[in-house]
Amino acid sequence: MTLGACAGLLISPSAHKNFEFIASGMIVSLVLAHVISGWQEDRFLNWLQQPTLDTTQKHGAFWASAADRIVRLLKNKEAQRLASEDSLRQFLAAIQASPHGVIILDKDTRIQWSNQTASEHLGLDPKLDLQQLIGNMLRNPVFSDYVNSKTFDHEVIIEGRDHRIDSPHKVGVQLFPYGDGRILLLSRDVTLIEQAETMRRDFVANVSHEIRTPLTVLAGFIETLQTLPLSNEEQEKYLTLMSNQAFRMKSLVEDLLTLSRIEGRHLPGQREWVSVKKIFAHIEEEAVGLSLKLHPLLPDRQRLVFELLNQDEAAEISGSASELISAFSNLISNAIRYTPSAGEIIVRWSVTESGGIFSVKDSGPGIAPEHFARLSERFYRIDRSRSRDTGGTGLGLAIVKHVIQRHEGVMDIESKMHSGSKFSLLFPMHRLRLGNLHSTVEQVNGI
Ligand code: ADP
Numbered sequence: 001m002t003l004g005a006c007a008g009l010l011i012s013p014s015a016h017k018n019f020e021f022i023a024s025g026m027i028v029s030l031v032l033a034h035v036i037s038g039w040q041e042d043r044f045l046n047w048l049q050q051p052t053l054d055t056t057q058k059h060g061a062f063w064a065s066a067a068d069r070i071v072r073l074l075k076n077k078e079a080q081r082l083a084s085e086d087s088l089r090q091f092l093a094a095i096q097a098s099p100h101g102v103i104i105l106d107k108d109t110r111i112q113w114s115n116q117t118a119s120e121h122l123g124l125d126p127k128l129d130l131q132q133l134i135g136n137m138l139r140n141p142v143f144s145d146y147v148n149s150k151t152f153d154h155e156v157i158i159e160g161r162d163h164r165i166d167s168p169h170k171v172g173v174q175l176f177p178y179g180d181g182r183i184l185l186l187s188r189d190v191t192l193i194e195q196a197e198t199m200r201r202d203f204v205a206n207v208s209h210e211i212r213t214p215l216t217v218l219a220g221f222i223e224t225l226q227t228l229p230l231s232n233e234e235q236e237k238y239l240t241l242m243s244n245q246a247f248r249m250k251s252l253v254e255d256l257l258t259l260s261r262i263e264g265r266h267l268p269g270q271r272e273w274v275s276v277k278k279i280f281a282h283i284e285e286e287a288v289g290l291s292l293k294l295h296p297l298l299p300d301r302q303r304l305v306f307e308l309l310n311q312d313e314a315a316e317i318s319g320s321a322s323e324l325i326s327a328f329s330n331l332i333s334n335a336i337r338y339t340p341s342a343g344e345i346i347v348r349w350s351v352t353e354s355g356g357i358f359s360v361k362d363s364g365p366g367i368a369p370e371h372f373a374r375l376s377e378r379f380y381r382i383d384r385s386r387s388r389d390t391g392g393t394g395l396g397l398a399i400v401k402h403v404i405q406r407h408e409g410v411m412d413i414e415s416k417m418h419s420g421s422k423f424s425l426l427f428p429m430h431r432l433r434l435g436n437l438h439s440t441v442e443q444v445n446g447i
Pocket residue numbers: 330334335338339362364365366367375376380381382383387388391392393394395396397398421
């Protein structure tokens with residue numbers, strides 16, 4: 001109803017009646033409007049208790065606009081939540097992929113979160129062990145002292161999950177306090193580093209010991225020569241002993257240099273070809289000289305046999321001539337030194353379908369199988385005095401093993417106590433170039 005119409009009704013004769021009618025109409029409208037608004041308010045409040053992003057719900061114009069704004073706000077918040085959830089997921093995935101173990105601890109050192117690597121390092125369950133005190137989980141006195149010291153500027157080394165004496169597993173752990181009293185624990189597997197460090201320490205100790213012994217003996221003889229009046233014969237005797245000690249030191253230093261040269265070098269390439277026949281000529285001469293030096297008298301002489309069949313003598317090995325000569329000589333020298341007088345040593349080269357084999361067989365004392373695995377360790381000796389007496393440095397088989405590995409081959413040991421030993425070096429076929437005879441046989445067989 002327009003304003004003019006209302007004024008007309010009010011000034012007309014039946015204005016009183018009209019006024020009553022209009023008033024009651026207005027009251028009804030007001031009540032109705034109030035009821036509707038209350039209903040919309042209720043609906044809005046209900047919706048507000050659990051707002052959805054559904055915009056099809058009907059609210060009054062005012063409430064609808066308020067609801068629209070809230071929905072927009074909620075949508076923004078939801079997008080923000082999804083974005084931060086996504087970056088948290090990415091962040092955790094990155095920490096999971098880290099090669100380091102990561103554990104988040106609260107200010108009481110209770111576990112809040114840990115990545116898989118940390119769990120593997122320290123034997124924790126990433127879910128079941130949440131809220132546990134880290135000290136209770138690790139139960140390691142070194143770590144407990146470290147936590148109590150509150151000095152975290154260094155790493156501590158503790159035993160890892162699968163640590164056993166025969167299979168050590170060492171883990172480096174360091175704490176980094178951050179934020180509001182929280183602590184970040186980082187762990188890393190240091191088993192190999194620790195092993196290398198132990199080997200380095202042992203090696204330095206062994207070398208020092210090996211050099212100190214002949215040096216002490218030499219110093220003793222020098223003092224004797226300086227202080228005691230000795231006959232010519234005695235002087236000669238002492239000088240020979242001194243020369244032996246000097247020779248021993250020289251051999252040791254030479255073997256050490258050979259080892260470090262081999263370790264520092266690139267792998268021998270496949271372009272340099274070494275003639276097996278030429279190597280044989282070289283090592284045979286050396287072997288005869290050494291055997292005669294150790295067993296000079298006739299009934300005591302060793303029988304040395306060098307077998308190189310016609311069909312195999314043209315073979316060539318690709319690799320380093322000096323390394324191969326060093327490996328072959330070391331095996332022959334061992335056989336000569338450990339085989340007693342009148343014993344027999346057979347050195348052989350043969351080519352089979354799977355590759356070339358260089359072997360040295362002796363009739364010496366033999367080696368018990370429990371030593372096989374350790375024979376090529378530096379300074380490992382079964383009989384220390386026998387090795388020293390015959391001029392051994394304890395590095396021979398370490399050099400042999402290095403050389404054969406660098407030529408992609410393997411070393412094989414066969415031995416029985418009191419029945420001699422056989423050391424074989426197996427070279428793969430792709431490291432061999434065979435002579436005419438072989439290639440003819442291969443062509444005939446269609447290999
Ligand atoms: P060494 O200089 O002491 O001979 P090696 O590394 O060449 O050092 O050899 C390691 C140890 O292996 C030797 O000390 C010796 O006990 C044993 N060995 C090596 N070759 C033979 C062999 N042919 N017969 C018996 N024992 C051997």
